Amino acid sequence: MNRIALLGQPNSGKSTVFNALIGSRQHVGNWPGKTVEKKDGTYSWKGNTYTVTDLPGSYSLSGNSDEEIITEEFIRSGKADLVCVLVDASQLERSMYMLADFAALDFPAVLLLNMMDVAEAQGKTINAELLSRHLGIPVLPFTAADSKGYTELKDLFAAEVSHPHKLGSVPGVSAAGDSAEDIKHEGNAKYIWIREMLEGVSSSRAEHYTLTKADRALLSPVKGKFICIGVVLVAFLAAMIICIPFMSVGSMLPGIMSGPIAGFLNGLHVHPWLVSIFSMILPNTLYFAISMAAFVFGVNTVFGYLEEIGFLARAAYQFDGVLSRLGLQGKAVAPILMGFGCTIGGTSGTRVMDNWGQKMLAMAVVWAVPCGSIWAVMPVISGMFFPVWGTLLVCVGILVYVIILMTIVSKVFGNALAPKDSRSGMIMELPPYHKAHWGHIIKEALYKTWDIFKRALRTVTLISLLFWAFSYSSSGSIESSLLYRIGTAIEPVTRFFGMGWRTFAAFLSSAFAKEAVLGVLNAIFVGQSTLLEATFGAKTTALDASALASVMSSTISQAEALAFIFACTFNIPCVMALSTTYRESHSFKWTARVALFYIGSALILSCIVYHIAVLFLH
C-alpha cells in the first residue's frame, strides 16, 4: 500500500487537491478520541492503489491545538510513506513556514507550489528547479483548481513513494524550549532558512502594497459594510435562480409518480396502508430531498464563488468587531450570512473556522438565523392575523430577536466552546482577488449537494413514516388520528406556552422543515389534505391561503398566532440542519445540547410573547 498525507496551511488549497484526487469515494470520520475531522480515501494510478489522508489544516506544527498535535503524531508514527506539503506560490515566503516546521520531523516529502496562476497574475516568477535543488525534495508548480496538472502530480507521487527524498534540517531549530522567547528564536531561524532556500528562486518582492480600487471601497469602514450586505443580497438572488429549475422539476415528481405507484401496488393487491405509504411517502420524499439539495447547491455555488474570489475574507474583516463580541472570529460572517438563505449551507460553511470550539459555536449561532423558508412563510401567516404594518412589525421583531438570541447562545455555549483565555482576535490573511475556477466551484458544490441529497432521503423517509403513523386516520378526519389524541391530551401544558394543540402540532413539525409550516396548518385547520402530504409536499398541496386565513383567524387568537410565529421561527431549523451539525461537529453530545436549547428557548419565547401579547391583543 502507498500512503500519502497532505499537509498545508488553511487556504493552501489542500482540500481542493484532496477532493480532486479522491473524488466522492472519500471516507470522513474522526481522529481517535478527538472532534477533529479525518478525511481519507484511495485512488488507483497505473495499477497501484494509493491512500490519501488529508491532515487537519493549521499554520504551524507547534502543538498549540488538537489539529497540530494530531498532524505531528500522525507523521511521526510513520502512517504515511510520503507527505505532500502545499504552499501558496503567491505568498511563498510566508507559507513556507509550515515546511520549515515539517523539516524537523525528518520525513520523505514533495512540495506543491499551489496557486501558480495567482502568482503569475501578480507577475511573480518562481524557479521551481532551483528551489528543488536547495531543498533536496521535488518541487511541482501547480494550480489545484485546474484539472490539468493531476497526471503529473500522480506520476510524481508514484516515483517518490518508491524513491523518496527528505528535506535537510533547519539550523537553529530544536524541539527543546517552549516559552515565548524560544518560539521567537526558532521562528526567526525558520524565516532565515526560508530566505536562504528562496535565494534566487523568486523574482523581487514588491516593497509597497497598493490597495486596489475595489479594496479601497470594500474595506472602508461604513461604505464597505453596505457593499458587503448588497453583494450578499445579490448572491441570494443568484442562488435562487440557480435552484429554481431543479425545484420545479422536483415538484412535478409527486404528481407524476403517485398515480402509477398506487396503480402498480393496487394491482399487486397489497394492503391499502402500504399503497398509501409508498405512493405518498416515496415521491414526496424524493421531491423534498431534491428541493433541499437544490437549495444547498445554489447557496454553496454562490458562496463558493464569493470565497474563491476573496470577497468573504473582506467581509470577515468588516464584521470582525461585531462578531468578536459573540466570542466568534470575523470568519464566522460567511456561515451566518449563508444562514439567511439556508441553515444547512450555513452550518457546513463553518468549516472555515480555525478550531473545533469556534466551529461548534458558529453552528449554534447560525441556527438562530431565520432561513429563506422562514422569511417566505412567516409573513404569510402574520398577514392572516395582522394588517401590513403589523406584519412589518413582526418582521422587525424577528430581526431584533435574532440579535438577542445570538447573544444568548454565545453566553450559554461560549464559555465552554471558546473559553475566554483561548479566544484570539482576528489574525487573517486577505488573499489577493482570484479569478474564479467555475469547474472547481461547481464540483465542490456538487459534493456537498450529493451528500445532502443522500442524507435527506434517509432522514426524510424515516420522519415521514413517523408522521404517517401519527397522522394516520381510519375515518379520514383528523379527530381519529393519534396526533389529535396526544395533542388534545397535553393541551393544558402547551397552553401555558401560548399554543393550543393545533399550533403546537405545527410547531413540532416546524422542526422537520420550515417550508412545510403553511401546509401543516392547512392540513390541521382546513383538513383537506393529510398531514403527511402537507409536511413533505408543501408546495404541491394546492393551498387556498384565504380559506386558511379565515379558518385560522376564527379559531385562534392573535396572541396565540404571534406566539406561534416566534416559536416556529426560532425552533430547531430543520432535521437536515440538525443532521449536518452532527456531521460537521462529530459530536452527538453537543448537537443534542444545542437542539434541546433551541426547543426549550423557543417554548419559553412563545410563553413570554403570548402572555405579553394577551395584554394588548385579543
Next chain:
Amino acid sequence: MKLSEMKAGTTAMVKSLGADRHFVSRITAIGMSEGASFEVVKNDRKMPVLIYVRETLLALNREDCSRIEAEVQA
C-alpha cells in the same frame, strides 16, 4: 511605537511581539516575526489593522496590535 497607533503608509520593523506564548506562536506562523519589516496598509478606527508583510496582506485584531511594538523606518 505600538502598531495600533501607526498611520497607513508607514514602513516599520517589528521590535517586540510581547510575551504571550500562544499569540507569539500564532502570529509568527502567519508571517510576523521580530525583525520583520512591514508596511501599514490601512488603520481605521475600530477596525482590524491591515499590514503587508512577507508578500501577504494581513488583517490583525486591534487589541492584538496594541501588544506589538514596532520601529518606524525611513
